[in-house]
Amino acid sequence: MSDIVKTFQSGLADGKLLIQSCNACKNKMLYPRHRCTKCHANDLGWVEASGKGTLHSYTVVRAIPPAGFEGELPYGLGIVKLEEGVQLMARLKPGASGDWSQYACDAAVAFARPSPGPGDDRAVAWFKLA
């Protein structure tokens, strides 16, 4: 596993969402890259995300999951745009109603601890309604 993957995934395991930051031009990157996508420098560091963002789109997977995800159905997924200007695919926690009916495009969301259960140790960022 490459260092950028290791650092990002161990951040998630520690409850931190890490964003790559170019030490040359300050460009922020997520997902992490091997060189800066703006200036192509390879002197790259990390900053911790505030965890605040908006939901660009979302879905609830109810059937035909990938192998190994059968025990997690149904589950929420969404594209989250972080206030730092980067974005990522994330798992969404059920809302207060126990499902995902309160989610909407452009809703405010926040980085969260995973819902306890099968798959809660996967290297994926979880978000909840803010």
Next chain:
Amino acid sequence: MTSVQPKLSTDARSANDPVFIGVGEIPSGRYPNRTFIGDLVEVASRALADSGLHHDEIDTILLIPCLHSFSDQADLIFSRLVEELGLSKAAKSNFMVHSGGSTSDNAVRIAAGLIASGHARNVLVLQAERWGSADLTEMVTMLTMNGIPKEWEQPSGITFNAIGALITQRYMAESGSTPEDMASVCVAFRKWANLNPNAMYRDKTLTIEEILASKLVSDPIRAKECPMLADGAAAFVMTAAENAKRKSDSWVRIAGSGGCVSHYSLGQEIEAGKLGWKIAADRAYEHSSWGAKDADFAQIYDSYAAVTTIGAEGLGLCPPGEAARWFRSGATSPGGAFPMNTNGGLLSAGHTGVGGGLALLIEGVRQLLGRAEKPRQIEQARRGIIGGSGGSYMDAQVLLLERIEKGDVQ
């Protein structure tokens, strides 16, 4: 985004203008008794007969990949078809081009470049897929394990239906389209499929009510809004205009093309409700002498309804945000003012892997050659727009095709 586009090196009067002269196809669906190589040879033979060429006039075979089997794909790359088609020593080149669902659009660019530059005389482009007879669970797993970033997105449990659903959800939020509006897009395609003897669902009707009564697979997409994996095969032949003139009174040329590669993973698409379509369309229109208002029809990739509505809006075929309601009005259905996906699209003709885009492309060529079966043939079809997309809707590819009559260019 203000880069200057290169110009086409040929026009309709150029001897080396690359043109389509024939297409071949066999029915899509579940055909466990057909074989991969047998299907390829059959569509090659049909395309050659349609083009009026003898098989040994083909000097270049351009392969579109299959996704059901790495071993079958290796056979193609290792020139099995050269042997099967009796082209040993006659063929100059046999190779594969691949960009997922947009492969056929890129294959056209490659074939056109080879012909216009003098590296090829007659190019046969072909594809077959065995998805309908393959193990569904195995294919779904294959699609999830390949092309979705293993480091960043596979741990989320994303699926291809979820990718379609994320695009659909955003499109519906931006456009105010209802589930009924989205379902009507699938119904419009089904009406065309009912007129296409090669379509998987040629004999089955579909209604909005049936779609909305089917179970949610990945919100807001329901089971009957997902494409069905199918066996299928298709081929086309391209040559230079000077050769076409000797064989035929009409042919189809490329008036221009445009493309936009916007992302690899859908999690990085900044506009999931728009994708790269407007940029690709603007580039295509700038590249050619005509635009959206001049087209007689369009064939736009439709592995989910929203993929096509987003494409139609980016191409300027209807006002922004109105595509789903435009489909619901019947405008794109048989008898409508602007026919779209007249083979039934992937959603109703069948999802033949990388071949779904190819089937739309050759339907466009067939319409412009005036060779579609009677009830499906668009009268006076002279200009058609082809739109393709590959990967996780990573790109939007636009080809502007036009019919040329021999009398117009002599």
